[in-house]
Amino acid sequence: MMFKSKKAVSWLTLILFMAGADCVAATEKAAVKSEPVKTAAKSEPAKTAAKPAEPANVISAKGKVRGISLTAHTIAVDVKNQGFLVFKLNERTMYKNAKSAEDIKVGESVTVSYKPIGADNVAYVIRKNLVKLPEGVTEISTQELLSLVNPHKGDYLLIDARPAVKYKEEHIPTSVSIPFTKLKKEGKSLLPDDKNGALIFYCGGPT
Amino acid sequence: MSPKSAGLAKKWGYANAKVYVQGIPKWKKTGHRTEPSLEYVKDGNIVIADLRSPEAVKAGHIPRAYGFPAKDYEWAEYALPLSKSAPIIIYSDNDDETEMAVKATRKWGYKKVVGFYSALEEWKAKGYSLKTGPAAFADVDNIIPYEREIGPGQISIEDFKKALQADMIRVLDARTQTDYESGHFPGAINIPLDEMKGRIKEIPKEKFIVVHCQTGARGEIAYNILKEEGFAVKYLLAECVCEPSGEYEIW
Numbered sequence: 001m002m003f004k005s006k007k008a009v010s011w012l013t014l015i016l017f018m019a020g021a022d023c024v025a026a027t028e029k030a031a032v033k034s035e036p037v038k039t040a041a042k043s044e045p046a047k048t049a050a051k052p053a054e055p056a057n058v059i060s061a062k063g064k065v066r067g068i069s070l071t072a073h074t075i076a077v078d079v080k081n082q083g084f085l086v087f088k089l090n091e092r093t094m095y096k097n098a099k100s101a102e103d104i105k106v107g108e109s110v111t112v113s114y115k116p117i118g119a120d121n122v123a124y125v126i127r128k129n130l131v132k133l134p135e136g137v138t139e140i141s142t143q144e145l146l147s148l149v150n151p152h153k154g155d156y157l158l159i160d161a162r163p164a165v166k167y168k169e170e171h172i173p174t175s176v177s178i179p180f181t182k183l184k185k186e187g188k189s190l191l192p193d194d195k196n197g198a199l200i201f202y203c204g205g206p207t
Numbered sequence: 208m209s210p211k212s213a214g215l216a217k218k219w220g221y222a223n224a225k226v227y228v229q230g231i232p233k234w235k236k237t238g239h240r241t242e243p244s245l246e247y248v249k250d251g252n253i254v255i256a257d258l259r260s261p262e263a264v265k266a267g268h269i270p271r272a273y274g275f276p277a278k279d280y281e282w283a284e285y286a287l288p289l290s291k292s293a294p295i296i297i298y299s300d301n302d303d304e305t306e307m308a309v310k311a312t313r314k315w316g317y318k319k320v321v322g323f324y325s326a327l328e329e330w331k332a333k334g335y336s337l338k339t340g341p342a343a344f345a346d347v348d349n350i351i352p353y354e355r356e357i358g359p360g361q362i363s364i365e366d367f368k369k370a371l372q373a374d375m376i377r378v379l380d381a382r383t384q385t386d387y388e389s390g391h392f393p394g395a396i397n398i399p400l401d402e403m404k405g406r407i408k409e410i411p412k413e414k415f416i417v418v419h420c421q422t423g424a425r426g427e428i429a430y431n432i433l434k435e436e437g438f439a440v441k442y443l444l445a446e447c448v449c450e451p452s453g454e455y456e457i458w
Contacts, residue, residue: 067428071421072381072400076428084431086404119405131228134214140225142237150239161209162231168251169294170241170321172234180208188219195221201209202227202234 058124061085062111070101075123077112087114087123096127104128107204140200148200149174156198157191172202243296243321245333254288254351257342258299258308267337269298269330273351274342277304284315286345288353289458290446294319298326355444360430362417362441364457370417377414379433381425390449392419400425403432410438419443 063079073089089101098104109129114121133139148156149172158175160167167177178190180203191199209226216224227234235241248255248269255272257264264274275283277299287295295317299305302324309322330337345351357363362370370376371392378395380387387397398406400420410416416438418429423444430442447457 066431067424069400069420069425069428071383072425072428074400074425074428076431084435086428086432088401119407131210131226133210133226133228134217136217137210137213137224137226140227142227142229142233142239145227145234146239159209159212161212168244168247169319170231170243172231173240173242178212180212183212183215188216191216191219191221195219196223198223198225199213199216199221200225200227201212201216202230203209203212205228205230205232 058113058115060111060113062109065104065106065108065110067106068101068104075101075104077110085121087112088120089123093123094125096125097130098126098128145200156200158200161201161203166204240324241321243323245329245335248296248323249335251294252356253294253296254353256283256295256297256308258297258304261341263300264342265340267339268342269326270338272342273345277308280308280311282346285347286350287317288351290353290355291316292318292355293353296321296323298323300327358444360434360441361444364445367417367443368457375415376417377411379410379416379418379429381418381420381429390451392449392455393453400429403429407436412438416440417443419447422446
């Protein structure tokens with residue numbers, strides 16, 4: 001009897017504890033997914049035909065880096081329509097637009113060419129995707145920006161496009177916070193009336 | 208994000224839209240100053256360090272600030288929070304001192320260190336009041352407490368300890384086997400992150416899983432793997448040391 005009541009209490013606490021978690025019941029969902037590795041089977045033949053230089057059956061996936069662990073030689077990427085994919089890095093992994101795995105940071109956009117081997121997706125090539133600027137938009141260098149900011153020349157509007165919490169923690173002097181999501185939602189009323197003045201946007205680096 | 212914003216501006220007819228592509232990381236790396244928002248200094252979950260002399264501090268300082276006079280700043284290393292992710296904001300009435308302390312604090316491994324230049328002028332201009340009397344005190348025996356905010360999928364250190372004691376969770380140790388063997392949490396199972404995908408069937412489903420590693424980076428990846436697989440899981444974003452005896456310390 002003692003045992004039973006104690007168990008009931010701890011389950012109650014556990015349920016409360018779980019209520020805060022963004023999770024689903026373990027058993028049901030796991031049973032459905034028996035495949036240990038997600039393979040984009042459909043795109044396989046086309047990709048290999050296009051890139052004969054790479055080993056057979058190489059698949060490529062593009063997405064944002066969600067996590068990287070150099071200790072465990074692992075990189076996790078959020079791939080559109082496929083969800084969360086995990087890749088293993090080894091000494092043969094090649095890097096494009098990056099010297100090594102150390103140059104790849106959470107939030108950056110990468111294209112990974114990989115091959116499922118056993119339970120793992122082994123990365124052959126990791127390409128860091130460079131930023132493409134929209135047509136008519138120009139890039140400004142650190143030096144150019146510095147010459148405007150320090151000492152402050154008033155002839156521009158410097159806009160921090162990151163989430164507002166990031167801006168609060170630290171930002172480039174003279175900047176104002178207009179997160180991209182807010183700009184998209186609320187529109188041009190957030191920008192100045194004068195359409196000829198310089199608008200300079202920045203964020204947390206190439207993503 | 209910024210190229211997309213500039214694209215919108217262009218679309219709306221702004222003739223002169225530019226992007227500083229390298230962004231904040233490059234700006235900081237090239238040694239240029241950033242600044243925090245005043246409201247953040249006022250109410251944020253942060254640690255504030257005032258580098259001025261005790262006399263100057265007494266006459267008026269930013270509320271919640273700890274006093275670390277610049278000439279003895281090296282002692283601050285032993286008084287700052289254990290968690291290297293604690294945001295630390297440093298100010299003085301002397302910019303060189305602020306710069307020196309920011310550099311030193313980053314060198315000690317703190318990841319979120321910001322110098323707050325012309326702090327007192329800006330503080331007063333905003334109409335915020337200063338606190339008179341001595342600043343908050345901290346030293347090696349009175350380390351500054353800091354509790355980080357809990358993000359999605361994370362479990363707080365407090366909840367983790369309680370749940371572990373009540374035997375309500377199963378700890379999944381994502382470190383290497385060597386790390387695990389040198390000491391681990393009671394009842395923890397060890398699957399190094401790089402083997403996680405292949406050994407997923409070994410993870411019991413009868414209990415709530417909490418993944419941990421050394422700092423939380425591997426833990427987060429493992430958390431996402433297990434979540435995809437439908438496990439009830441959280442991860443511990445904290446640093447910890449486990450003794451072979453089963454004793455542990457988390458911060």
